[in-house]
Amino acid sequence: SSSSSSNSSTTTTTTTTPSLSPNAYNTIQYEEYNSIITQIISSPKFSKRKNKSPHTQEFIQPILDWLLHPEPTCDYNYTPALSSSSSSTELRNLIEIQKETFCTKTKLNPEQYKIAQGGLMATGDLVARRAK
Numbered sequence: 001s002s003s004s005s006s007n008s009s010t011t012t013t014t015t016t017t018p019s020l021s022p023n024a025y026n027t028i029q030y031e032e033y034n035s036i037i038t039q040i041i042s043s044p045k046f047s048k049r050k051n052k053s054p055h056t057q058e059f060i061q062p063i064l065d066w067l068l069h070p071e072p073t074c075d076y077n078y079t080p081a082l083s084s085s086s087s088s089t090e091l092r093n094l095i096e097i098q099k100e101t102f103c104t105k106t107k108l109n110p111e112q113y114k115i116a117q118g119g120l121m122a123t124g125d126l127v128a129r130r131a132k
Helices: 027-042 057-067 088-106 110-131
Strands: none
Touching: 027 057, 027 110, 057 110, 088 110
16 A cells, blocks of 8 residues: 655556556565666667677567566575575575576576576666665
């Protein structure tokens, strides 16, 4: 629930997100994320390969679809990862399984996965710079 006062210059709307299921991210948080990730993916650097021409729209579109999706893609159980008795090998194996599950579910290939990961890292960097 949200409230707004007459002197508020910002209002919360859901017009930028489709009708969402109960699994959707929090609307306000998603809209803030969406605003930042949209800046990142609008940059020519996002789809450009090192020393090569940009990727095609067909190649980039599944990445954009995932980055802008308002619901979690996979349901992970992180409890095993948080166990103090887990070895680093077990944790790496768990992360690799999660990566494979994610790529299978999203149909992203390893190069697309790396680009999506870079987009999220750029988002974190931008948020950290703004927080200073």
